[in-house]
Amino acid sequence: MEGAHVPLKGWQQAAVALGSALGALMDPRRADLIAALGETTGKPAFQRVLQRMKNSSEGKEVLLERPHVVSAQVSHAWDLPESTFGSAYV
Known part of the structure; x- marks a missing residue:
């Protein structure tokens, strides 16, 4: 899985987040869209969890x-x- 991460610019992340959110609202069974939404919007939550783990x-x-x-x-x-x-x- 090494090298699978593709860095996105801010506008690209916003586009993926918006498209994923709309797609997931239309079909909540699309786990791939829900995962993409989480990956593009979840950094602050991830940082908080990581800090709690370190503490x-x-x-x-x-x-x-x-x-x-x-x-x-x-x-x-x-x-x-x-x-x-x-x-x-x-």
């Missing part, structure tokens, strides 16, 4: 370890009830 001992540990979520660790999520986060994740 907590558990957050610092996660940032240092950089654990990977692998199928074997979350395979039980397939058996969770439909209304749970785990079910939505899988």
Whole structure:
């Protein structure tokens, strides 16, 4: 996935955000549009979360370890009830 990031100018980010928002409103099942909207508008929220992680001992540990979520660790999520986060994740 290295090199997959394409830097955008401010007006390009605004265009992607607006197009994604409109597209997601027309079809909320379009997870790709919702993800694009989050990526283009979520930097302030990401910075706040990152700072909170850096300020907590558990957050610092996660940032240092950089654990990977692998199928074997979350395979039980397939058996969770439909209304749970785990079910939505899988």
